[in-house]
Amino acid sequence: MDTHNNEIRSLSPEYMAMAEAALDVFDTRFFKALCEPTRVEIMRKLVLLGACDVGTIADGLAQDRSVISRHLAVLERAGICQTRKIGRRVFYDIDGPHNVAKVASILDAIKPMAELCKPFEEFSENIKQQKGAA
Amino acid sequence: MDTHNNEIRSLSPEYMAMAEAALDVFDTRFFKALCEPTRVEIMRKLVLLGACDVGTIADGLAQDRSVISRHLAVLERAGICQTRKIGRRVFYDIDGPHNVAKVASILDAIKPMAELCKPFEEFSENIKQQKGAA
DNA sequence: CGTATATATGCACACAAATGCACATATAGC
DNA sequence: GCTATATGTGCATTTGTGTGCATATATACG
Numbered sequence: 001m002d003t004h005n006n007e008i009r010s011l012s013p014e015y016m017a018m019a020e021a022a023l024d025v026f027d028t029r030f031f032k033a034l035c036e037p038t039r040v041e042i043m044r045k046l047v048l049l050g051a052c053d054v055g056t057i058a059d060g061l062a063q064d065r066s067v068i069s070r071h072l073a074v075l076e077r078a079g080i081c082q083t084r085k086i087g088r089r090v091f092y093d094i095d096g097p098h099n100v101a102k103v104a105s106i107l108d109a110i111k112p113m114a115e116l117c118k119p120f121e122e123f124s125e126n127i128k129q130q131k132g133a134a
Numbered sequence: 135m136d137t138h139n140n141e142i143r144s145l146s147p148e149y150m151a152m153a154e155a156a157l158d159v160f161d162t163r164f165f166k167a168l169c170e171p172t173r174v175e176i177m178r179k180l181v182l183l184g185a186c187d188v189g190t191i192a193d194g195l196a197q198d199r200s201v202i203s204r205h206l207a208v209l210e211r212a213g214i215c216q217t218r219k220i221g222r223r224v225f226y227d228i229d230g231p232h233n234v235a236k237v238a239s240i241l242d243a244i245k246p247m248a249e250l251c252k253p254f255e256e257f258s259e260n261i262k263q264q265k266g267a268a
Numbered sequence: 269c270g271t272a273t274a275t276a277t278g279c280a281c282a283c284a285a286a287t288g289c290a291c292a293t294a295t296a297g298c
Numbered sequence: 299g300c301t302a303t304a305t306g307t308g309c310a311t312t313t314g315t316g317t318g319c320a321t322a323t324a325t326a327c328g
């Protein structure tokens with residue numbers, strides 16, 4: 001094999017910027033944190049209740065308090081939550097402005113994709129070149 | 135324990151809608167698909183090259199073609215890519231409009247969070263109630 | 269037809285992440 | 299000080315997912 005070539009777009013700075021943006025934006029702690037059902041459940045609870053200590057958050061959830069504590073640490077490292085310690089309790093709360101800003105920046109980064117990556121748009125022409133390529 | 139209570143927001147439809155939105159939007163196939171470094175790398179390559187068959191995409195990547203094939207299937211199920219079969223080859227291409235629309239819808243869903251979930255905003259008042267709660 | 273190439277799938281294995289328990293640490297209250 | 303409660307951490311186990319090889323399926327080519 002190795003008989004492929006269609007580096008049609010490679011030289012265009014528009015597509016290179018697009019590709020860089022995709023790499024920077026995805027596969028980050030923010031995304032990974034939101035891929036876990038339990039962590040999303042925790043988020044939901046925090047939205048409903050407001051700032052909560054770990055025990056309150058863990059109440060009613062299936063997992064052990066220690067597990068919830070770990071998940072909360074992940075959410076905090078991702079910037080999704082903030083913490084405040086009061087006495088022996090640690091309160092967690094959603095950082096709404098941060099989360100909205102994060103998603104907004106992602107949208108900005110990939111927005112050109114709507115125009116530049118219409119599926120199979122230039123396909124009809126390119127496929128001919130590929131067939132004959134060595 | 136179980137001596138917690140701060141269901142202050144629970145009755146407000148604004149927060150309930152917010153919580154529902156968070157659940158619907160996160161922890162979905164779209165997010166999971168973008169959490170994998172190899173899949174992001176594939177996306178980047180597709181942005182640069184345009185529509186590609188599996189062999190072309192796998193060229194230069196560390197993993198076996200079969201692995202790349204699996205990743206592409208994940209991306210397609212997540213709506214991130216579309217496929218077109220030409221002869222014995224299957225071409226994949228990024229669905230830019232879909233991806234942008236997806237992120238835009240997520241942003242719309244969580245946008246109220248910027249105002250409604252400022253971290254520890256109502257915290258000063260609520261904490262007093264919690265301390266005295268039975 | 270039979271052979272060669274492209275892609276997808278079954279299966280086994282490796283590795284990472286989630287989980288639960290026990291325990292360490294920190295703080296409140298006596 | 300001692301005891302009780304809240305949170306976080308070490309460790310072992312389980313579970314999920316990525317990976318590679320062998321193989322099945324589909325299509326082109328002769």
